[in-house]
Amino acid sequence: MRIAVGSDHAGFSLKQELAAFLAEGGHEIEDLGTTGDERVDYPDFGAAVGRAVASGSSELGVCVCGTGIGISIAANKVDGVRAAVVHDVTSARLAKEHNDANVVCLGARLVGPEVAQEALHAFLATTWQAGRHAERVDKITALEHDRQGAT
Ligand code: RB5
Numbered sequence: 765m766r767i768a769v770g771s772d773h774a775g776f777s778l779k780q781e782l783a784a785f786l787a788e789g790g791h792e793i794e795d796l797g798t799t800g801d802e803r804v805d806y807p808d809f810g811a812a813v814g815r816a817v818a819s820g821s822s823e824l825g826v827c828v829c830g831t832g833i834g835i836s837i838a839a840n841k842v843d844g845v846r847a848a849v850v851h852d853v854t855s856a857r858l859a860k861e862h863n864d865a866n867v868v869c870l871g872a873r874l875v876g877p878e879v880a881q882e883a884l885h886a887f888l889a890t891t892w893q894a895g896r897h898a899e900r901v902d903k904i905t906a907l908e909h910d911r912q913g914a915t
Pocket of ligand 1: 772774775806829830831832833834835
């Protein structure tokens with residue numbers, strides 16, 4: 765799978781580790797930065813990952829900032845993106861099963877590399893359940909039309 769990764773300075777180190785972990789697992793990495801510890805703004809990287817997923821350039825996105833929260837809010841502003849902050853195996857599994865998340869966001873100041881890797885592994889190993897969850901996800905997608913002013 766091609767996976768877009770992005771982070772701000774707070775998430776840089778964990779993003780590098782997760783990119784290496786994913787590459788070892790045979791995935792192709794689209795690294796959208798940041799490239800070091802210098803202060804940057806997380807919305808720029810959340811948007812870049814979101815656009816990569818929404819355009820089909822990558823199938824999945826992985827975002828890291830200090831908490832995973834800010835970068836997820838930014839990614840979720842891109843139409844077609846369902847970004848979920850996950851903290852562990854269970855939240856990662858449910859983000860796929862119930863929400864069909866296509867961007868996984870992690871907080872480098874909240875979870876360590878092993879927990880983050882386990883969460884990503886769980887996400888990748890889980891199947892979207894669809895069924896009763898599909899209508900709810902469709903309702904989320906419909907909100908994008910509200911935002912565009914469509915009826
Ligand atoms: C950067 O200091 C921090 O605010 C950012 O990484 C993130 O946690 C925002 O949600």
